[in-house]
Amino acid sequence: MATTGADILPMHAQSTMNKLPLVRRLEAVGFRAWPASSVQYDGSWQVRLTAGHPSKRLNCVVPLDPSDHRDLEIRLEKAQRKFEAYGRPMVVRETPLASPMLVDILQRQGWERFDENIVMTADLVDLELPDALDHLPSHDVGRYVDASLLVDGADPILKPALAEVVSGIKPPSGLFVIENDEAGPVATTLCVQDNDLAGIMSVSVAAQHRRKGLAIEILTSALRWARMRSARTAWLQVGAFNEPALALYARFGFHEAYRYCYWRSPGEA
Structure with a gap:
């Protein structure tokens, strides 16, 4: 408020x-x-x-x-x-x-x-990641942007602008999408690795597919990818009153930085 x-x-x-x-x-x-x-x-x-x-x-x-x-x-x-x-x-x-x-x-x-x-950080070096299905990142910006807009229920008119933003990211980035045969894209995550830091820019799950472990699955994949690329610390930003997201990130060892x-x-x- x-x-x-x-x-x-x-x-x-x-x-x-x-x-x-x-x-x-x-x-x-x-x-x-x-x-x-x-x-x-x-x-x-x-x-x-x-x-x-x-x-x-x-x-x-x-x-x-x-x-x-x-x-x-x-x-x-x-x-x-x-x-x-x-x-x-x-x-x-x-x-x-x-x-x-x-x-x-x-x-x-x-x-x-x-x-x-809240900006949160987590130590990736000793983090014990959940035993979840692994997903490899895509480098197809158009596919990721389409999936992100669909999962978020966002206005398709934002596609050119969002594609420009994602394409403009200079550090290495992993574009993660989980799809199923019937619904298409159901979860997305964008992870940006900047030297030893890995930024989780979004974790989105389609409303009708929540509470099925998809957020854990896709976040685990992003953090595993970042750690394999020698990132040592993960960071993200989350609404101070988003209790489900805060609980998810706490499970992965994230704590408040500022x-x-x-x-x-x-x-x-």
Whole structure:
């Protein structure tokens, strides 16, 4: 549920200074794993915009230095104009790297905080993976995109934009799809291996095929693939209140690294 006002505990208050290097690294690999079509910088702010896809991760301002608090109101207005030119509502992604002064300004200006998420990590080296059927990754972007849209029940109009995003991923990626003869695609996962880190960008199971072990099966395949490619740590992002997903990831040894949320400007709720 979205909240506003001074009762909000900022994301930066949840982290100690010795956690910031990990946050910076995971944010950096996250950008590479889910690339926006346009990336600009204003100081330490990364302005990510993608005209063809509405994902918040692809369309947001991401502050990357807690000490960057120069001309905050002017820069917010400047960023707002860029989002308007793209036809996108402006959102700010608040991680522990955001300046406390920026968060204070957002609160005073009546911005709304929403969509809290948890970034989780798991040690792949000693992880005991379930004894599940193994699936090999595909390199067919079109097949994966079609399957992903179908499994998620997403609008097919997003196909060109999603294909562009997936095709734009530079690090090695594994595109996993589980199909059955009658229903076609029933589960998908995208895993991006960036040196010793493996990002699980999505784990989706078609609504009518849940509770059949497919999420365990496809996630096991992705993590096994990443470990065989010498990844040592897996990471992912999940909604803070998505209890079924949190339970699944806990089973695989994932634990919280940090949290982030989004802010939207007044009138965009």
